[in-house]
Amino acid sequence: xxxxxxxxxxxxxxxxxxxxxxxxxxxxxxxxxxxxxxxxxxxxxxxxxxxxxxxxxxxxxxxxxxxxxxxxxxxxxxxxxxxxxxxxxxxxxxxxxxxxxxxxxxxxxxxxxxxxxxxxxxxxxxxxxxxxxxxxxxxxxxxxxxxxxxxxxxxxxxxxxxxxxxxxxxxxxxxxxxxxxxxxxxxxxxxxxxxxxxxxxxxxxxxxxxxxxxxxxxxxxxxxxxxxxxxxxxxxxxxxxxxxxxxxxxxxxxxxxxxxxxxxxxxxxxxxxxxxxxxxxxxxxxxxxxxxxxxxxxxxxxxxxxxxxxxxxxxxxxxxxxxxxxxxxxxxxxxxxxxxxxxxxxxxxxxxxxxxxxxxxxxxxxxxxxxxxxxxxxxxxxxxxxxxxxxxxxxxxxxxxxxxxxxxxxxxxxxxxxxxxxxxxxxxxxxxxxxxxxxxxxxxxxxxxxxxxxxxxxxxxxxxxxxxxxxxxxxxxxxxxxxxxxxxxxxxxxxxxxxxxxxxxxxxxxxxxxxxxxxxxxxxxxxxxxxxxxxxxxxxxxxxxxxxxxxxxxxxxxxxxxxxxxxxxxxxxxxxxxxxxxxxxxxxxxxxxxxxxxxxxxxxxxxxxxxxxx
Ligand code: AGP
Numbered sequence: 001x002x003x004x005x006x007x008x009x010x011x012x013x014x015x016x017x018x019x020x021x022x023x024x025x026x027x028x029x030x031x032x033x034x035x036x037x038x039x040x041x042x043x044x045x046x047x048x049x050x051x052x053x054x055x056x057x058x059x060x061x062x063x064x065x066x067x068x069x070x071x072x073x074x075x076x077x078x079x080x081x082x083x084x085x086x087x088x089x090x091x092x093x094x095x096x097x098x099x100x101x102x103x104x105x106x107x108x109x110x111x112x113x114x115x116x117x118x119x120x121x122x123x124x125x126x127x128x129x130x131x132x133x134x135x136x137x138x139x140x141x142x143x144x145x146x147x148x149x150x151x152x153x154x155x156x157x158x159x160x161x162x163x164x165x166x167x168x169x170x171x172x173x174x175x176x177x178x179x180x181x182x183x184x185x186x187x188x189x190x191x192x193x194x195x196x197x198x199x200x201x202x203x204x205x206x207x208x209x210x211x212x213x214x215x216x217x218x219x220x221x222x223x224x225x226x227x228x229x230x231x232x233x234x235x236x237x238x239x240x241x242x243x244x245x246x247x248x249x250x251x252x253x254x255x256x257x258x259x260x261x262x263x264x265x266x267x268x269x270x271x272x273x274x275x276x277x278x279x280x281x282x283x284x285x286x287x288x289x290x291x292x293x294x295x296x297x298x299x300x301x302x303x304x305x306x307x308x309x310x311x312x313x314x315x316x317x318x319x320x321x322x323x324x325x326x327x328x329x330x331x332x333x334x335x336x337x338x339x340x341x342x343x344x345x346x347x348x349x350x351x352x353x354x355x356x357x358x359x360x361x362x363x364x365x366x367x368x369x370x371x372x373x374x375x376x377x378x379x380x381x382x383x384x385x386x387x388x389x390x391x392x393x394x395x396x397x398x399x400x401x402x403x404x405x406x407x408x409x410x411x412x413x414x415x416x417x418x419x420x421x422x423x424x425x426x427x428x429x430x431x432x433x434x435x436x437x438x439x440x441x442x443x444x445x446x447x448x449x450x451x452x453x454x455x456x457x458x459x460x461x462x463x464x465x466x467x468x469x470x471x472x473x474x475x476x477x478x479x480x481x482x483x484x485x486x487x488x489x490x491x492x493x494x495x496x497x498x499x500x501x502x503x504x505x506x507x508x509x510x511x512x513x514x515x516x517x518x519x520x521x522x523x524x525x526x527x528x529x530x531x532x533x534x535x536x537x538x539x540x541x542x543x544x545x546x547x548x549x550x551x552x553x554x555x556x557x558x559x560x561x562x563x564x565x566x567x568x569x570x571x572x573x574x575x576x577x578x579x580x581x582x583x584x585x586x587x588x589x590x591x592x593x594x595x596x597x598x599x600x601x602x603x604x605x606x607x608x609x610x611x612x613x614x
Pocket of ligand 1: 304305306307350351352353354355356359402403404405494608609610611
């Protein structure tokens with residue numbers, strides 16, 4: 001949530017800062033701003049604007065001459081404290097205008113600090129928690145920005161990453177982080193500081209990952225990392241091999257559509273070399289050897305949003321293939337309940353970004369109890385991997401669309417691999433059974449690829465057009481179709497703002513059926529499998545109440561068309577693996593409805609790609 005970019009070097013940096021912010025816009029897009037520092041004796045040139053980055057670009061045209069500045073810091077905001085206004089947009093300045101700060105995260109004791117500063121005569125210009133920082137730094141400043149920041153850090157509570165500059169020290173940026181990401185980009189005679197690598201990936205692939213409590217100084221001498229007590233703490237420079245084009249739309253209208261179409265590749269890559277023909281699975285990064293994994297008696301899964309839905313699907317896979325009981329809960333609840341995980345338990349935190357505050361907190365709670373915690377994530381080196389004992393990486397590539405698509409199916413695939421591995425280790429699967437499942441899993445990406453190249457997506461678009469004006473959708477499914485419904489319904493509500501309800505079809509009679517009236521659209525996930533007939537009965541029940549049914553069903557099924565109004569066909573798979581294929585038309589359905597309504601699917605209102613606040 002929110003994006004930070006900072007630059008120190010020899011080049012005029014206004015455009016570098018704005019471009020960096022554009023690449024971070026997926027993290028927050030309520031408002032944005034930057035401050036540039038020209039040279040000794042000058043103050044900051046500050047530009048801020050409400051709305052997306054095009055508004056900031058327009059506002060920055062008012063800057064005449066500041067574009068020669070070679071030190072700058074910028075921010076794109078997702079509001080937490082204070083409304084979406086220009087005054088609340090970052091950077092924030094100290095009263096004397098000499099200190100500029102951009103921050104991600106939350107200063108939890110800001111009210112107290114604000115009162116204390118106000119009592120000392122400080123006038124605040126925003127409603128944000130961030131603004132206490134420039135004032136505190138200015139008050140502590142005695143000619144050295146690093147020392148001032150070191151003095152301020154013990155005063156603040158919360159989780160944050162911030163970057164500051166002082167007008168008396170042009171050519172210098174100082175940043176620090178605690179439980180929020182901040183990464184350094186190391187260029188030739190220049191360096192960057194950002195909340196995420198894509199911000200500077202066009203400029204350098206050499207990065208330094210910072211640890212909690214590190215203070216980093218960027219200046220003409222390069223990059224220096226210090227500990228909280230000021231000691232030098234050199235960090236290794238690592239190289240990222242990410243595909244730069246991942247941050248571009250590559251011919252698609254939106255990132256979301258591009259990422260839907262990247263699902264076959266995300267799944268092939270997630271399988272990679274981990275799956276052997278005989279059904280054995282090699283996952284190197286779990287931090288548990290096979291003997292220890294075989295002893296796991298209980299699994300807890302914690303996650304939020306779409307990642308939680310992947311976890312729900314994972315439960316079906318793990319319990320069916322490995323016969324290990326799985327407890328799953330949304331992280332924001334798990335973290336505040338009595339945690340019963342302990343030594344011998346495996347806890348999986350699923351988070352594509354590796355940054356979701358609640359998921360990280362839930363993982364920490366379980367780790368403190370002695371459980372072995374694994375981060376299932378798409379981002380190597382993310383906070384989740386640092387907080388965990390091991391990892392399970394999806395290899396979906398960078399996902400920019402706020403609505404998660406390819407990372408979701410990649411998470412399900414990763415859980416399937418883990419389930420298969422556990423199934424063999426626990427002797428719940430025979431070698432022949434595991435071999436068949438391995439073959440089934442390998443086939444899934446090909447099936448999705450063929451589906452995306454078929455007339456299936458056009459059919460989804462046609463159906464979506466017909467339903468574009470509906471104001472409510474009910475989603476029903478059974479078995480593994482239930483989490484698929486949850487996910488389909490979440491996709492629709494987050495990008496089209498249409499209210500949805502998703503329910504286990506068998507539970508519908510206990511309440512949601514009252515929502516139905518003549519013509520109400522009901523999306524039913526109805527792949528072939530042992531609950532298909534039960535789902536047909538539920539379809540008849542909603543039809544009897546006048547509903548119009550859109551079914552997601554298996555290609556070649558002869559019965560379904562007699563019972564429903566529209567069918568979105570999906571490829572044939574074993575029942576459990578239908579979770580990977582049936583979700584694709586639902587992603588497209590949400591996409592088509594939202595675009596038919598003229599909405600920006602990559603930047604849905606009020607949402608942000610990474611939720612670093614609880
Ligand atoms: C997905 O479409 C949503 N944007 C959201 O629910 C997301 O899955 C959730 O915030 C969790 O994110 P994470 O996987 O990065 O932890």
